[in-house]
Amino acid sequence: MAKYRFALVDCNNFYVSCERVFEPKLERKAIVVLSNNDGCVIARSNEAKILGIKMGVPYFKVKEIIKRHSVVVKSSNYPLYGDMSSRVMNIISKYSPSQEIYSIDESFLEFSGMNIDLVSHMYKLKKQIKDWTGIPVCVGIGGTKVLAKLANRIAKKYSTFDGVFDIDSISNDRYISLLSSLDIVDIWGIGRQSAKKLKNINIHSGYDLYKSDISVIESLLGVNGKRIYQELKGHSCIGIESIPPTRKQIVSSRSFGSDLSALAELKQALTSLTRVAIKKLKSNSLATTSVSVFVYTNPHKKNTPFIHLYRNVGISIATDDESLLIPMVAKIVDAIYKPKHNFYKGGVVFGSLVKDYRQQDLYSTDKSHQSKANSQTKSELLQSINSRFNDSVKYASELGNDRWLPRAEFKSNRYTTEWSELLNI
DNA sequence: TCTGGGGTCCTAGGACCC
DNA sequence: TCTGGGGTCCTAGGACCC
Numbered sequence: 432m433a434k435y436r437f438a439l440v441d442c443n444n445f446y447v448s449c450e451r452v453f454e455p456k457l458e459r460k461a462i463v464v465l466s467n468n469d470g471c472v473i474a475r476s477n478e479a480k481i482l483g484i485k486m487g488v489p490y491f492k493v494k495e496i497i498k499r500h501s502v503v504v505k506s507s508n509y510p511l512y513g514d515m516s517s518r519v520m521n522i523i524s525k526y527s528p529s530q531e532i533y534s535i536d537e538s539f540l541e542f543s544g545m546n547i548d549l550v551s552h553m554y555k556l557k558k559q560i561k562d563w564t565g566i567p568v569c570v571g572i573g574g575t576k577v578l579a580k581l582a583n584r585i586a587k588k589y590s591t592f593d594g595v596f597d598i599d600s601i602s603n604d605r606y607i608s609l610l611s612s613l614d615i616v617d618i619w620g621i622g623r624q625s626a627k628k629l630k631n632i633n634i635h636s637g638y639d640l641y642k643s644d645i646s647v648i649e650s651l652l653g654v655n656g657k658r659i660y661q662e663l664k665g666h667s668c669i670g671i672e673s674i675p676p677t678r679k680q681i682v683s684s685r686s687f688g689s690d691l692s693a694l695a696e697l698k699q700a701l702t703s704l705t706r707v708a709i710k711k712l713k714s715n716s717l718a719t720t721s722v723s724v725f726v727y728t729n730p731h732k733k734n735t736p737f738i739h740l741y742r743n744v745g746i747s748i749a750t751d752d753e754s755l756l757i758p759m760v761a762k763i764v765d766a767i768y769k770p771k772h773n774f775y776k777g778g779v780v781f782g783s784l785v786k787d788y789r790q791q792d793l794y795s796t797d798k799s800h801q802s803k804a805n806s807q808t809k810s811e812l813l814q815s816i817n818s819r820f821n822d823s824v825k826y827a828s829e830l831g832n833d834r835w836l837p838r839a840e841f842k843s844n845r846y847t848t849e850w851s852e853l854l855n856i
Numbered sequence: 857t858c859t860g861g862g863g864t865c866c867t868a869g870g871a872c873c874c
Numbered sequence: 875t876c877t878g879g880g881g882t883c884c885t886a887g888g889a890c891c892c
Contacts (some may be wrong), residue, residue, distance in 0.1 A: 466860035473860070473892095489859040534892045590874085622890050652865090653866065655890080732858055748866055837860095 435667045436542040436572065437579040438553060440523055440560075443567045445536035446474035449515045450505050452565035453846045453854055462503040465490055468686045468837035469506055486589040506839035515848045518564050539576060541671045551593045564731065572597040576669045577662035580619040581637075585609070610663075614639035620659040622698065625652050632696050634682045636853045677786050678715065683708035684778020690729070690834065691774045697726060698764045699831030705760045706822075706829065707777050712781060718749035719781035724763040738774075740767040749785045754810045761828040827829035 442448060446464040451457045461478035465471065472488050480725035483502055484493050490504075498642045524530050536781055542549060553570040560568050569581025569785035579597050598606070609619065610855060613636055616626040627653050634640050640648070641663055650656040658668040673715035683704045691697050712719060727739040742763050760779060817826050 459865070459890075468860070470859055487860085491858040494858085608889095620890070624889060640867095657865075679864075680862095683863065729859085776860090 434543060435574055436545075437576050437671075437797070438527075438540040438542065438548060438549065439533075439571045439572070439576070439579040439583045440538045440540065440553075440556065440568050441583050442519060442536035442586070443569060444474055444476055444506075446507060446512055447506075448481075448566050449512050450843055452515070452663055453511075453843065457503055460503055461500055462505065463497070464507055465494075465838075465841070466506045466507060467839075468687065468688065469840055473507065484582075487708075491806050496704070506842040506843045508843050508845065510845040510848045515564060515566060519566055519568070520559055522563060523556065526552065527616065529671050531673055532675070534724065539579065539671055544652075550600075554593075557594050567594075569594045572599070574599060574665045575662035575667040577659055578665065580649050581613070586786050586819055589822045603691045607638055607641075610637035610641050615640055618659060618663065620655060625656065628652065632791070633770045639781065648841050663804075665713045677784070678717070679717075679782070679784060681708050681711045681717070681781040681784065682778060684776065684780075685723075685835070686776040686835055687774070688735045688838050689834045691835055692770065692772055694764070694770070694806070695767050695831055696834055697774060697777065698761050699833075700835035701726070701764050701777055701779060701826040702757050703825060703835070704777070705757050706753065708779050708781055709756055710750060712751045712784075715784075717786055719752045719756075719784055720746045720747065721782035722759060723780040723782065724760055724777075725765065725780075726774045728765075728772050729775040732778070733772070738769070738772050740769060742767050743782075745783075750812050751784075755811065757828065761826075783834075 432661055447457075447462050447487045450462065450464065457476075459478065460475045460476070460546075461482055463479050463484060464474035466473045469490055472484055472486065472490060472493065475484055475486065479502055482496055482502065483644060484496060484502070496502070512535060519536075520530075520532050523538045523540070527542055527545075529541045531539040533539055549572055553572065557568055557570060560621055563638075569583055569586040571579045571581065571586050572595070573579040574583045580599040582596045583597070585593055586592050589596075598609075601609070615621050615629055615634060615637060616623065616779065618637060618640070621629070629635075629640065630648070632651070640660065643660075645657060645660055648660045652803050660669050685700070685704060687700060691700060721743060722740065723743040725741040728735060728737055744759065744763060746755075746759075813824055844854070845850060846854050
């Protein structure tokens with residue numbers, strides 16, 4: 432049987448680390464990064480974690496602690512994080528022939544058949560990433576992805592390992608005591624709901640799961656649970672995906688800077704979000720045959736009813752044409768709109784995506800081919816203007832008072848992707 | 857006052873087919 | 875009185891991940 436060797440390279444407090452690279456005085460300070468619209472805390476430095484600021488907590492709930500301890504607050508700056516991520520991923524790619532970029536701050540690597548000292552190989556990687564980008568990372572090594580994840584957790588938690596930990600290097604006894612001290616909810620793939628189910632049948636720790644019966648786990652959690660169980664025992668079930676599968680949908684949604692109730696305001700928000708989605712569509716060379724639009728009111732407000740308006744419309748020919756999609760979304764907003772509600776969030780979903788293939792419409796006439804060709808060239812023209820002049824040509828539906836724009840009160844510069852925002856020294 | 861955004865996969869149930 | 879078996883596709887909701 433093939434013996435796999437997986438490594439998980441994970442950046443430490445990634446968004447916080449990105450901010451620190453360009454503002455070194457933030458080193459060793461408590462700092463948090465907020466989600467879009469400055470809503471929730473989505474990244475914390477270790478110092479902020481020690482203060483008890485939890486992941487995902489709404490900003491307004493921790494404002495007091497933040498003020499009291501002078502915690503530095505940043506709005507999220509995705510152009511910066513995305514660019515730093517691609518630099519880090521590029522370095523990682525030199526260390527193994529098979530890399531899976533799992534998220535903005537994590538890569539899985541696989542090394543089976545390579546006769547190398549993996550631990551020192553990974554120390555070298557860790558150092559190079561730090562030297563070249565300023566981003567600190569930790570590496571976990573194990574025979575399955577679940578174990579590599581677990582090893583990474585250990586590498587982050589215990590500084591004695593200096594950021595690299597190989598879970599296969601410890602004795603069976605130590606592995607068992609490690610699993611015993613591990614809450615099942617901290618195992619990759621076991622979420623809150625599954626943990627609840629398991630705890631109901633008295634499985635609390637990683638070791639409880641390890642020594643449980645596979646058929647019980649499968650009937651309780653389905654095939655996913657079965658896979659996690661097997662991986663915990665060292666049988667690899669989840670492989671590396673070096674080539675990202677083509678995506679199945681593109682979503683562009685935001686919670687609005689202020690609640691919206693006027694039709695024109697909603698239309699502005701949703702058609703602007705449509706433009707974002709079209710950009711993603713084109714950058715992936717995809718086209719869509721299904722457009723969904725949704726808006727809903729604040730689900731957290733207990734004193735007003737929760738309203739969720741939604742419609743999906745199919746298109747007979749796959750398209751990425753903005754002159755078709757933007758007016759279409761505007762029409763859908765017209766159709767689903769209901770007055771006198773305070774809408775809190777909305778978005779656009781392109782589904783049924785197709786790549787490099789355009790299904791012809793059986794019922795289209797020569798004339799409609801002609802008009803399609805016209806709209807295609809019109810879109811191309813608009814696009815070339817917009818790429819030169821910073822999205823200056825817009826559809827009427829995109830214009831308005833901009834009340835929908837998300838808040839971002841504490842934003843740092845886009846140091847690496849905008850000439851006008853370079854670091855000044 | 858103030859609660860993110862973007863994904864995937866699985867499952868159950870309904871509609872439909874022969 | 876007695877009412878099959880096997881399959882697909884779609885959708886909504888749930889669960890998970892970062």
